Amino acid sequence: MKPKYQVLIDDIKSKILSGVYSVGERIPTESALKDMYCVSRQTVRKAILELSNEGFLRSEKGSGTYVSNQYQSKSGRKSYNKTIGVITTYISDYIFPSIIRGIEGRLNEENYSLLLASTNNDVEQEKKALEMMLSFGVDGLIIEPTKSNLFNPNIAYYLSFKEHDVPFIMINAYYEELDVPFLCLDDVQSSYLATKELVSKGHTQIGHISKSDDLQGKYRMKGYIKALGEAKLRFHPEKVLSFDTETKLELYINLKKFLNENRDELTAMVCYNDEVGLEVVNVCRQLGISIPDELSIIGQDNSYIARNANIKLTTLTHPQEQMGRDAADWVIKKLQGGGKDLPNETYYHPVLIEGETVKELKKINSCESRQLSTRCLNKKMY
């Protein structure tokens, strides 16, 4: 358990690093902090003394305590460190090794070092990672946002980076509340193409699995709805299963329930990503649903797990390594002074990769009113 003075140190340091207290600004008096934190004045003083020793604060008798610039001059040795910080939600899973390979490759070409931290899509861990990077004084940052579809209190840190002219760029998603540079797959287009592919294969009963806390989830849902609309197919909310980072552990159970309930309603699923797509394959195997005979599935991202599974998942491309290279390239160029003509928003267009999980229903598409019963008949013949 942290001592009280350490809680104060951490809080005040956090406020300094995030720009709540800016350099030269006077922080609340010892007496005010005593009341704010419900501690004794001695405890406040102990915290302030330690922060002064670390160069964050400077006290003046009779006047007050001010944010010092000593820590900043230490972290301001940007060109000396030649290090780029990378903050991602995960490191060794899914498409992240490929992204990191792209980043690392490009950085090595310019002899930049890489400092990498992961957040596990958790706001507290993102905060810690940001403070680490700020404290050390990285030259630039490549950041994958955490829970990008929800409000994030760490946004203050990004504003602080902007203020200190530390170039950073976001990948995979961005905070819509901020005007920041980013590189993203066109998530709308990805789901749109997936849904459109299923429509072109004769599917009219198409479900969707969505992730609610990431911006990708929102726009992949948008693409799904857009393609339904173009095909004059109605959007049914009960054909959508939504989950988030915290409920991901229960996805297997929720999928089982969802697919059982919709067994006779759906002929196809557009999944949030390949990981979810393969989870659907797994659950269908448990429920005795034949893929793709009874249910067609499309994942997204073209991850290695889609390519290496027992059944080759139909999926959409994700720029992965190229996006990593481009992000590193952007930061390097920014650091080398050529920031004027760098793009602030880059979208990558997805391409469909055919696998073994989509079945064409065109043969029985001549009479749409009998589609479901024809499907049941077809099933009895095999």
Place this chain on the structure above:
Amino acid sequence: MKPKYQVLIDDIKSKILSGVYSVGERIPTESALKDMYCVSRQTVRKAILELSNEGFLRSEKGSGTYVSNQYQSKSGRKSYNKTIGVITTYISDYIFPSIIRGIEGRLNEENYSLLLASTNNDVEQEKKALEMMLSFGVDGLIIEPTKSNLFNPNIAYYLSFKEHDVPFIMINAYYEELDVPFLCLDDVQSSYLATKELVSKGHTQIGHISKSDDLQGKYRMKGYIKALGEAKLRFHPEKVLSFDTETKLELYINLKKFLNENRDELTAMVCYNDEVGLEVVNVCRQLGISIPDELSIIGQDNSYIARNANIKLTTLTHPQEQMGRDAADWVIKKLQGGGKDLPNETYYHPVLIEGETVKELKKINSCESRQLSTRCLNKKMY
């Protein structure tokens, strides 16, 4: 007029610098100093705290206050970051993603964060990474040594970690100059088994490609020599090609020259690792040397590139993910106080994985003195 605590500081510092209190010696207790100087205990503590910050003293609860050496830095304070630093030579290539996966997985189970830096097997970048970790104050470290077979001036940092009781463990190799905990593949055994396999397949003209700046290179050479010795085969230095991190870029050219010169001398190669093994395959393709008909090849480490190449390389296992997990487990246990019975040296035993790059020569092994001319005759017949 000097404050009382400054009088104490000056007096105690003077006693330390003059040798009255020698390094490692316990100075009088707070209570005794209170009586000696006729001040309050708080005033004594203030003096001791400042001397501790300056590196002159070190206090231990329940025990006393000791004279420290002056190299002790402020980063010796206990860390509350719950972050483990990992320093590896590379991040996204070869077997490193698997190792990192193991580390990350174990750390996540205990809610530790991961901070990752790579050195590219360069001493300066290792120094930078170590300073970053020290500066931030990680709770523990997992380190893959840089140029582990050469003297490394950064060894002082590892001594500093030891002194500050920051638990760290090395993976893949260690510095033989230091008595540090480590987890390693048994590199002697790996090359020994590779060479022995070739011997058992009838090969007597066996070459070796070695890496001189890493400890693995030294011990894999040792295993090669050991197996030659057991088979009563002579060790020929001209059948060994050695390279290091800096000359790696020229490996292709040097391999071409080496394999051309030894075209009629060698029937098999034990390679430092899979990467080198596949490079040999590549060069042989250029030189028109048929694998494994004319030259058998064994790599080491069972990396994904060995499993996914056009030709499946015969190789030896490396613990990769398991070793990563064990390293993280070791550090976590150390941090949780259970340091007494943790192993200081762990070796993993390699196992041969058969591929498509080794040919058996047993049919023509009956007369060893005519082996080379028989091989030439055999070649003319095809």
Place this chain on the structure above:
DNA sequence: AATTGACATTTGTACGTACAAAAAATATAC
């Protein structure tokens, strides 16, 4: 002789009171 448990000792955290010293704010005089 080795181990265990109880107790003493020592440092660490946190609260409080009191006064000193320097800067800032306000009042007063011109």
Place this chain on the structure above:
DNA sequence: GTATATTTTTTGTACGTACAAATGTCAATT
């Protein structure tokens, strides 16, 4: 309006009490 004196505010030094946490010591037991 400006200069000076006085008061208030804020940090700095020093004292004290109380309890927690870790280490060290010693006696009893096996």
